[in-house]
Structure formats: C-alpha cells, structure tokens
Amino acid sequence: MNDVLIDRLAIRDLVENWAVWRDAGDWERFRGVWHDDGRMMATWFQGTADQFIAVSRKGFENGVRILHFLGGTSIDLSGVRAIAQTKMTISQRAAVEGVECDVVCTGRFYDFLEKRDGRWGVVLRQPIYEKDRLDPIDPTKAPKLDPELLARFPEGYRHLAYLQTGIGYEVKRDMPGLTGTEVEKLYERGRRWLAGGDL
Template structure:
C-alpha cells in the first residue's frame, strides 16, 4: 500500500473506534484492537477485552461517555504508527444532585501496528488538556467541593469529579498538555516507532 493508503486505513480505524464504541456496536468495536490491545482512561486501565466488557455494562446501565474527533497527525514507520487525534470526551451525570455535562478536550495518542495486513490499536492513551462542567439547567448550579476538585489534575478535574461522584476510581497521573507524564509518553512513542517494546 502507498503511504497515503496506510494513513487512510489508520484514520478509518480511528473513526470507527469512536462511532462503534459510542453506538454500542461491540462486535465491530472489537475489530479495531489487536488481541493484546490495551486501553488507558481516567476511569479504566486494562485490556481491550476488559474495556469492552465494562463499557458494555456501563452502556446498558445508562452511562453515556461520548467522543468527538478532530484532526489527526500520523507518524508512520513501516508496520508501526503513532497517531494523535484531537478529541472531546463528554459525559452526562448528576453532580452534587444537579444534572451536568462535562466536556474534556484533548488528544488520543495511539500506538498502532499492522499485523497480517491489518492495522490495529495496541495501546490507546488519552492526553487530557482542559475540561469544563455545565449544568443542563443553567438555573441550577451544583455546589462543588473545592478541595476534592483541586485534588485532581487540571486537565480533567471536572471529569474526574463527576466520575468519582458516580463511583469510579479515577487515575490521577494521566498525561496533560504539558508536564513529565506527557513528555514520557512522547518518549514511548518515539521508542515504539523505532521498534521498541511498549
């Protein structure tokens, strides 16, 4: 395949990830992952199969974590690639007894590999850049616990507040726009493209 065709196949995979996951199309969603694929998120870290199982259970219970994609930058190195895709994650839930939406802006940072002629996700690591919380009814404003809110990283503190409030355990050292975590992630990406292990 040409360089353009490889990039097109990767972009197609990334878009399918979002559409199929958010639609609850779990069978097709599984096809975007390699068998050893792993997912990192604020509320979950583990294998692709575990992620699908907990996402499906949440979906069936009314949890709505939705995604929207922007532009993508793809670094290709033979059968390996790193893709960075601008995205938003939105989640609706009650926050301090007030129905709210949280929108988090960031990037998906994907480690991809082509195996047996097919691209798949080996690791998806979101980068959380900034977020905000909005009540559905602007006349009702939730009273947030400032100490709890400030205890989460700046890039996803409102998302973490909401997710903690509905019972999730949130990872507190995810990569943000700047800092050692995202610098280390870029280093892992370079090593991956050079043939290193994850």
C-alpha cells in the first residue's frame, strides 16, 4: 500500500475509534485518539480533550448517554495535516418537560488532524449540526415545549439544545449548521489548516 492510502486508513480508524470508545466509556483508549493539545467543541462543552474526557466520564457515570453513529467519511490530506468530515448522528435520551424523549441530531464531524511522530491525532473536533428531531419514547405522550426557548437555538440543533438546557447544560448558540456564516468560517479555517496555517 502507498503512504497516502495508509494515512487515509489510519484516519478513518481514528474517527471510528473515537465514537466507539467514547460511547463505551473506554476512557484510556479514547484519550489516545487526541493529541496533547487537542480540543473539542460541542453544543454543551468547549475545551481541551482532557477536560472533555473528564466531563464525559462524570456524565457517563451519572447515567448521561450521548451516543454517536457514523456514516461516510471524506478526507482531505496535505502532508502531515488532514481535514476529515464524517457523517454522523448524535442521540440523547432525557426527560423533556416531564416526558422521556429521544433527540437525534444529524450532521458531520469536522476534524482537524495532524500526524506527529508517525501518529495521527485529533487537534480539533468541530461538529456541524444539520438537522434534528425530538421523539417521545411513549408515542401517546408529547412534551409541551416552550416555543420561546426553542427559538433561541439554531435550526440544526434546537431540539438537542432544548433537551440539554433542560438537564442543566449551558448550550453554545452559534455552532455551524448546514449553511450560513459559521460553517463558511469553519471551511475557511480548514483551508488554512491544510495550507499550514494555525488554528
């Protein structure tokens, strides 16, 4: 195999391991997908990889379940740098206005990756939130949502944000969606990264 194909396989393996190990609570191996300066951006958290692991672990131990399912991956390689975009869903279950519900958000993981000392790792993960939906576990019940609160959040993740706000998270309100200023800025950061620029 040529080096480019080996790098692409290593990146895909890393992306898949991220989802499996995080959702399984395999924190030691999960740390291995990040570089030491890795950072995570999410609706409910923005910070270093180590901080993300700590809060994810605490939530996992307290019964919080934020699960991920992956689809196809597109990888742009430039030497020891890469941008990987991976189709995904984020699923979370919790009580919403007293009714147990699932929220499923569809989008992409947009990963800034670098190969250091022969190992690919995540430098920054920024999800792109494209659309979401909320479903009561019991279809005979429906939560009565506060329309004013729901409208505070971008269309791509407003139900996820509503659920997360209801269980106590401070949700970031300017995450990138399918279109718009925020995702265009993200794409520009990706182009700079591949050209050798700083994040």
